[in-house]
Amino acid sequence: MKLPPALERVVASLARLPGVGEKTATRFAFHILGQSDTWTSELAHAVGELHSAVQHCERCHNLSEGPLCVVCNDSTRDPRRVCVTEGIQDLIAIERAGEFDGRYHVLHGVLSPVKGIGPDQLRIDTLIKRLEPEGIEEVIVATNVDVEGEATALLLQRLLEKRGVTVTRIATGVPMGGELEYLDQVTLARALRDRRPI
């Protein structure tokens, strides 16, 4: 049986979510159809305003609802230490571990010759611009512990150490090939505590 086009459109949109196939999307669409008008309007409104309401922090490229994110706006954070992550989800994982009290810098990617991602595609220039005005003394590289993450860490070490910044790398407990966002909080907290010079 063919679904009404309006329902078909919802199925097609939901099927684009990761891990959601046509069958699950259809189940979700029928579930949404069974909800109240209020709920479906709220959902549509929340999704609709997402792009205009959520932006990137102009300092660290974390998600924010204003020019600066909640971390950058928090005066109790230590501006001398900056933790560099590949993505926002890694930042969230590190925040959840509750060990780090400095600021962040999100690269939005890692070096990858295979995918054609070089230093210019990463937010490295904005990190270098932050060093002096913020008095940054230590940069902790918390990229994933894999080939691309390590290459990115070495590049940052090369660029930052000649500018007088200590570059450290998260250490113990992060397995090779380990993706940060899937690590438990204790492991991640220890990895930050035991960071070492590169």
Ligand SMILES: [Zn+2]
């Ligand atoms: Zn920020």
